[in-house]
Amino acid sequence: MRHVTLVQLFDHPITQKYVKRSGMAHAVACAYHAYHLAIKHEVDPDRATKAAFLHDIGHYTWYRDGQWDYNLYKEYDIHAIKGSERAHKLLIRLGEHPRTAKEIALAILLHTDSYLPNGYLELNPLQHVVALADEADEEPGGEHHYRTISDRRARRMLGLLDKKVEAHSNKDFIERSM
Ligand SMILES: [Fe+2]
Numbered sequence: 001m002r003h004v005t006l007v008q009l010f011d012h013p014i015t016q017k018y019v020k021r022s023g024m025a026h027a028v029a030c031a032y033h034a035y036h037l038a039i040k041h042e043v044d045p046d047r048a049t050k051a052a053f054l055h056d057i058g059h060y061t062w063y064r065d066g067q068w069d070y071n072l073y074k075e076y077d078i079h080a081i082k083g084s085e086r087a088h089k090l091l092i093r094l095g096e097h098p099r100t101a102k103e104i105a106l107a108i109l110l111h112t113d114s115y116l117p118n119g120y121l122e123l124n125p126l127q128h129v130v131a132l133a134d135e136a137d138e139e140p141g142g143e144h145h146y147r148t149i150s151d152r153r154a155r156r157m158l159g160l161l162d163k164k165v166e167a168h169s170n171k172d173f174i175e176r177s178m
Contacts, residue, residue, distance in 0.1 A: 002046055002169065004094045006031060006053055006158040014090050015057070022056035022079075024154050025147035026137055030055060031161055034133035043125045045165045047100055050091070051107040051126070052133040053158070056145075057090075058083025058108070077115055084109035 009015050019027050034052030038045040058079040062072040088105035092098065107130040113121055123131060137144055149157075 002166065003100070004050070004091060004096045005162045006049060006165075007155060007162055008094055009050065009053060009090070010155055010158050012090060012094065014086065015054070018057045018059070018086065019054065021061065022059040023145040023147060024151075025149035026144045027053050027056065028149060028154050028157050029137040029144075030133045031158065033136040034129055035161060035164060037129045037132050037136075038126075039168070041125050041129050043129045045168050047103055047107070047126055048129045048133070049161060049165055051087075051104040051111075051130045054083065054087040054090070054104070055080075055108050055111045055130060055134055056083060057086050059145075080109050080112050080115060 031049045031053040034048040035045050037043075038048035056079065058081065060077070060079065060082070062069050062076070064072060084105045087108050088101050091101040091104060096104075103126060107127045110121060110123055110127045111131050111134050139147075
């Protein structure tokens with residue numbers, strides 16, 4: 001059973017503030033990529049779409065003298081850590097199941113290794129799908145963070161995606177009970 005929808009997440013002021021900061025168009029596009037990748041990799045689309053939608057919710061603005069400072073960002077960014085915690089808090093507040101909230105938080109924590117010491121991370125299938133969804137919408141020079149989308153269109157697209165996810169979980173449920 002789904003506890004929280006993408007539209008509920010979209011409507012929350014925390015999402016409006018922080019997901020808009022990193023780019024709503026990118027977040028919606030990633031959620032769609034995550035849906036298709038989840039089906040392909042046999043991962044739960046509910047978790048994958050929510051994690052992909054919220055994956056950049058932890059971004060901070062690194063400005064110096066009114067200009068974006070990429071060096072400061074590279075040096076000090078922890079958006080995956082911050083986002084993981086922020087998304088978890090938001091999901092729990094909206095009534096998400098704690099197990100689902102934890103899995104989504106972990107997928108956000110591991111969607112990039114840019115802030116981690118060099119090494120090798122072994123991702124589980126959900127975490128892998130969320131990282132792939134982000135990559136699928138990336139543009140050179142971080143341009144994907146600056147694409148725009150109207151609130152109306154973003155909300156409508158997330159509503160359509162909610163319907164797809166629900167149809168998929170109902171189908172899954174019927175197949176399991178046959
Ligand atoms: Fe991203």
